[in-house]
Amino acid sequence: MKCLIKNGRVIDPASGTDDTLDILIEKGKIAEIKSRIESSNIRTIDASRLVVAPGLIDMHTHLREPGREDKETILTGSRAAAKGGFTSIACMPNTYPVNDNAGVTRYILTEARKTNLVNVFPIAAVSKNSESRELTDMADLVRAGAVAFSDDGLPVADSQIMRRALEYSKPLNKLIIDHCEDMSLSANGVMHEGFYSTLFGLNGIPSSSEEVLVARDIILAEKAETSVHIAHISTKGSVYLLRRAREKGIRVSAEVTPHHLLLDDSLLETYNTNLKVKPPLRNKEDMAALLEAVKEGLIDAFATDHAPHTPDEKNVEFDNAPFGINGLETAVSLLLDKFVTKNILSLEDFIRMFSTNPARLLRLEGKGEIKKGADADLTLLNLRKEILVDPNKFESKSRNTPFTGWKLKGRPEMTIVGGRIVYSARP
Amino acid sequence: MGFSHKHLLGIQHLSEDDILSILDTAESMAEISTREVKKVPTLRGKTVINLFFEPSTRTRSSFELAAKRLSADILNFSLQASSVTKGESLRDTVLNLEAMNPDAIIIRHAYSGAPHFVSTFCRSHIINAGDGSHEHPTQALLDAFTIRQEKKKIKGLKILIVGDILHSRVARSNIFLLNKLGAHVVLVGPPPLLPSIFTSLNVEVSHDFDKACIDADVLMMLRIQRERQEKYFFPSIREYRELYTLSKKRLKKAKPDAIIMHPGPLNRDVEIATDVADSVQSVILKQVENGIAIRMAVLYLLLGGKSREMSD
Numbered sequence: 001m002k003c004l005i006k007n008g009r010v011i012d013p014a015s016g017t018d019d020t021l022d023i024l025i026e027k028g029k030i031a032e033i034k035s036r037i038e039s040s041n042i043r044t045i046d047a048s049r050l051v052v053a054p055g056l057i058d059m060h061t062h063l064r065e066p067g068r069e070d071k072e073t074i075l076t077g078s079r080a081a082a083k084g085g086f087t088s089i090a091c092m093p094n095t096y097p098v099n100d101n102a103g104v105t106r107y108i109l110t111e112a113r114k115t116n117l118v119n120v121f122p123i124a125a126v127s128k129n130s131e132s133r134e135l136t137d138m139a140d141l142v143r144a145g146a147v148a149f150s151d152d153g154l155p156v157a158d159s160q161i162m163r164r165a166l167e168y169s170k171p172l173n174k175l176i177i178d179h180c181e182d183m184s185l186s187a188n189g190v191m192h193e194g195f196y197s198t199l200f201g202l203n204g205i206p207s208s209s210e211e212v213l214v215a216r217d218i219i220l221a222e223k224a225e226t227s228v229h230i231a232h233i234s235t236k237g238s239v240y241l242l243r244r245a246r247e248k249g250i251r252v253s254a255e256v257t258p259h260h261l262l263l264d265d266s267l268l269e270t271y272n273t274n275l276k277v278k279p280p281l282r283n284k285e286d287m288a289a290l291l292e293a294v295k296e297g298l299i300d301a302f303a304t305d306h307a308p309h310t311p312d313e314k315n316v317e318f319d320n321a322p323f324g325i326n327g328l329e330t331a332v333s334l335l336l337d338k339f340v341t342k343n344i345l346s347l348e349d350f351i352r353m354f355s356t357n358p359a360r361l362l363r364l365e366g367k368g369e370i371k372k373g374a375d376a377d378l379t380l381l382n383l384r385k386e387i388l389v390d391p392n393k394f395e396s397k398s399r400n401t402p403f404t405g406w407k408l409k410g411r412p413e414m415t416i417v418g419g420r421i422v423y424s425a426r427p
Numbered sequence: 428m429g430f431s432h433k434h435l436l437g438i439q440h441l442s443e444d445d446i447l448s449i450l451d452t453a454e455s456m457a458e459i460s461t462r463e464v465k466k467v468p469t470l471r472g473k474t475v476i477n478l479f480f481e482p483s484t485r486t487r488s489s490f491e492l493a494a495k496r497l498s499a500d501i502l503n504f505s506l507q508a509s510s511v512t513k514g515e516s517l518r519d520t521v522l523n524l525e526a527m528n529p530d531a532i533i534i535r536h537a538y539s540g541a542p543h544f545v546s547t548f549c550r551s552h553i554i555n556a557g558d559g560s561h562e563h564p565t566q567a568l569l570d571a572f573t574i575r576q577e578k579k580k581i582k583g584l585k586i587l588i589v590g591d592i593l594h595s596r597v598a599r600s601n602i603f604l605l606n607k608l609g610a611h612v613v614l615v616g617p618p619p620l621l622p623s624i625f626t627s628l629n630v631e632v633s634h635d636f637d638k639a640c641i642d643a644d645v646l647m648m649l650r651i652q653r654e655r656q657e658k659y660f661f662p663s664i665r666e667y668r669e670l671y672t673l674s675k676k677r678l679k680k681a682k683p684d685a686i687i688m689h690p691g692p693l694n695r696d697v698e699i700a701t702d703v704a705d706s707v708q709s710v711i712l713k714q715v716e717n718g719i720a721i722r723m724a725v726l727y728l729l730l731g732g733k734s735r736e737m738s739d
Contacts, residue, residue, distance in 0.1 A: 187658070198624050199439070201539040201561030201599055271540030315518055317538040319559070 002026050003419055004039045008047030008380065012054055013352040014369035023052065025376040028418035033372060045421075047380055050413055053351045054370050055087025055377030057358035058328065060152070060177075060231060060255060060303035063089075063120070066107060067096025072308040072397045074108065078117040079395035080306070080328040082423035085412025087377035088119040089306075089328075090362055093130065094153035100125035100136045102144035109145050117422045118415070119377070121147040121362060126165045126176060132158040135165055142172050147362045150177035152231055155213055157183060162217065166224040175253075175361055177229040180213035180238070181205075181279065190319055192265040192280040200268060202318065205280050207235040214238045218245040218252050227251035229361060232305050234260045234279035236289035243298055253361055255303040256290050258334040259325050263287075263402060273314045273321035274402040277307070295345065300357045302350075304331045308398030326391070326400045333387050334403065336410025341383060355379075376419035379412055385425070387411045430728040434546050434553040437562035438603040446604060450572050452724035453717070459496055460719055470499035473730050476524055478504045479535040479556070480517075485691055485715060486556050486565070490533050493722035499730070502529070521545050530730055534558075539596075552729045560594045566690050567600035569721040571608065573714050574645055577686050582609035585642055589615040589671060590649030590698050591660075592625060597690045598649060602628050615639045616671060619660045636671050640680035647688040648673050648699045664697060674700045678708070686710045 003025040010021040010033070024032040024042075058081065064072040072080075074091075081089045091108065093099030099108065105122045112120035124146035128134045130153070138149065149169060156162040156178055165176055186209045191197050193204020214230055218241060221228035233239065233254040245252045263281045275281060293299045307324025314321050332354070339345040359368025366375040389406045391399035415423040430448050438446070459467055475494045479487050487503070494501040504524065517536075524532065531552040534542045539559030546553045557563040574581055586605055592598045592614050602625075605612050612630040614621055626632050633639040640646070651667060661667050673687065687699070687709045695701040704711065 195624055195627050198622070198628065199599075201559050201596060203560070271543045312516070315516070317517055317536065317544055318540045319538040320517075 001419065002042040004037060004042050004044045005047050005052060005378065006037075006039070006044055008050050008052035010052045010370060011347055011351055012370040013348050013356045014054070015371060017370065018348065023370070023378070025419040028376050030370060030372055030374050030376050033370065045414070049384070051347060051381040051383065052370070053379045053381060054355045054368050055415070055417065056085050056332065056354045056379045057088040057090070057362070057364070057368060058086045058304050058306065058331070059090045059301055059358040059362055061089040061091050061306045061328065062094065062308065062324070063091040063108075064308060065095065065111065066104065070397070071310055074111040074120060075115045076395060076397040077306070077308070077328070078112065078115045078120065081118045082415045082417075083395045083412070084328040084330070085332040085379045085381070085415055086118055086328065087379060087415060087417045088121060088364065088367060090121040090123050090147060092123055092150060092152040093125040098125050098129050099123070100128050100130070102137070102140050105141055105144040105146050118417055121364070123148045123150050123152070123177065125149065126151045126156050127161055130154050132156055132161050135161065135168060138169055138172055142174060146174070147364065148175040148177055150179065150231065152177065152179045155179050155181045155183065159216060159220065163220050163224065166220055166226050166228060170224070170226050173363060175227065175229050175363070177231050178213065178217050179231045180210045180217065182209045182212045185209035185212065189280070190276060191268050192282045194265060194283055196265045196268060200271070202268070205278075207237050207282065207286070210235050210279055211237040211241060214241050218250055221252055222248070222250045227253065230254040232257050232260065232279055232303065233290065233299060234282050234286060236286045239289045239293045239298065242293065246298065253300040254298075255301040256294060256299050257303060257305045257327065258331045259327070259402070261287060261290055261294070262334060262338055267402070271318045272402065273316065273318055274325065274400050276318060276321050276323055277325045278323040291344070294349075294353070300353065301361060302331065302335060302353045303358070304328055306396075308396050309400050311399055314400050324400065325402060326394070326396055326398050328396060329394050330389055330401060330403050332381070333408035333411050334406075336381065336383065337408035341409050376416060378416040380414040380416070381410065382413040382425070383410045385409070385411050385413070433729070434542070435564055435725055435729060436542050436546060436553065436555050438564045438567050438600045439562065441607070443607050446568070446571070446607060449568055449721065449724050449728060450575065452728060453568075453572055453720040456723040456727070457717070457720035459723070460716075465496050466498060467496065468498045469727060470494070470497040470730055473499040473531070474527075474529045475499045475501045475531045475533065475726065476504055476529045477501060477533050478521070478524065480541075481535050481537050481557070483535055483556070485718065486535065489715070489718040490556065490722050493719050493726055496719070497723055497726055499726065517541065517545070518548065521549060525549055525551060531726065554725060554729065557596050559596065560599070561596050562600045563596040564600050565718070565721055565725060566597050567604040568725070569714055569718045570601055570647065570688060570690070571604055572717045572721055573688065573710055574686070576713070576717070577710055578644060581605065583611065584644040585611045585613065586645040586647065587613050587615055587639055587643045588647045588649065589636065589673065590620070590651055591655060592616050592621045592649070594620070594652070594655070595649050601647065602630055606630070613639050613643075617661050617667070620655070637677060637680065640677050643681040643685050645686055645688060646673055646678070646681060649690070650692060650694055651698050668697060672696070672698060672700060673703050675703055678703055688714060690714070
């Protein structure tokens, strides 16, 4: 089936394109890109006044299936992703059971195929049951379809296991993603340790809890002569470590979430459990350092860390609530409104960090670029339309967002996966 | 003088006038407890629930007597007999209790912010009787009442708060309150239990108890919990005692008329030497006595009793 996307502002950071172009899609691939493609009897999508970006990729999502289908399923999470403008999502292995064997990886891929919405790429566990004791059968997992490895939700706590994982996975050419947290320093902490934790009487998670492991991973990656990826970077100190490592030529990459760029720890005054997240919301200085690192290109990717939890789980005392923020359906509008429309970040930077770079980091062939022969995964963005964040309208099964009521300018207009429209904001 | 708040969740957001209004109301309440018939009908027909999710003797009985002396009906919700042990959520527990139409719910909870959470979905007046490491407003109020009684003022006094500041809700509420009333607050304790970030609360931080004692007007000692030691906050009770016990020797460095306070329960010979706790300078039992007057004042101001009925 053919399809033509006409008159869109096509932005593709991979090729440096930013031009009004027509894109012809054939058999799920991009067949042609030209300033004017004649169309007589093909289906045409008018993209004038819209931005046409390579399909956005969220490299850090929790789909909860198998095991916690009360929070989210592969189907509801995929719907949320499509509505949020994502053509691909990579899902973390902290399910029940943990995605630490080929059976679970295949199950996720099979269920995802049934939904026929977005591409779902499973990230497998580094260690069995994410217990940091034994490595998973990494080659077997790659054969089954795992695109990267992480014990996310938990750090790879044992340094020897982390070292061996980095070494062993080298010929597999897959990224190791670490949730950097020294659990003994986090202890029973529930928010960032600092002035506000002192004021609110909540146990603190110090910045050092993240930084100690970021430093360790950088050292281990250097010694192993390989790359490592820091999930959801959140502190000024981690940014400092990242910058120094890059200057030394160490292959360390990092992602940042919209909530760590936009929210700080002073907001916890209300004890709103929708603000409870790991790593915790840090202070304004950390936020500024993160944004600076994004502008410099030091942080490679945006990621949602979409962590759905049921209303009942969140409707409790702050200490008892689970950590996590629902992110798939707010991330794009938040970043467009707060950074792109305010000229803090360019559209090109935004697309590079939410498509080009995640595709590169996860080694996704044919994704993250608009060129002849690439997969016809495209996200159409409308920079003029406003959205109102209303969790009751989420496709996600959960509602745990701290952004309720925010009015945001800029939204995903249409999500196209393999040439098929999987979401459209148009009536 | 008015009191316009619906709940008493903490000291932090009260104004100086709010605090003085409670202290002054407590003055007139104190007298009721000295009468032959210790009861006025002020809150007749009102229902108050004591909802305690943590063990407490002083605070719970103090609120109970305060309510009874104002003729309110009080229901004591005991943790063991409740459905909490059956896994009911705090929200459900409170909603069920609220269905019984109380006027106020007094809540003590191990988690900071629990009373704030409850206040988001409750019709009743919520009174915080201690939440986690956050606040214990009636304790700070009764402490201020006691200091004012003994010293006739609070402004300008050098007040030491000594011990596990990090985990203490009593310390936080007192810091907020004493700052608002112009005292010179000095916090004392080992660095892991008194991180330097506390200086940003507009107080002095000291790790040298001997030095800090000099010229002190008030020495407020906090309970040291032994389980903190297991979490590496300090090496041993023996060493803690060496550095931070209020001994007779240390007490001599304070002003001769300095008073000694403690919110209880006491660890005798851990944070306070037993002879010091029982000395004439100790006002620990006066604090307990004043607790009732303060809690009567709080109940009265929140539940909207009229002063006309007071003289009844």
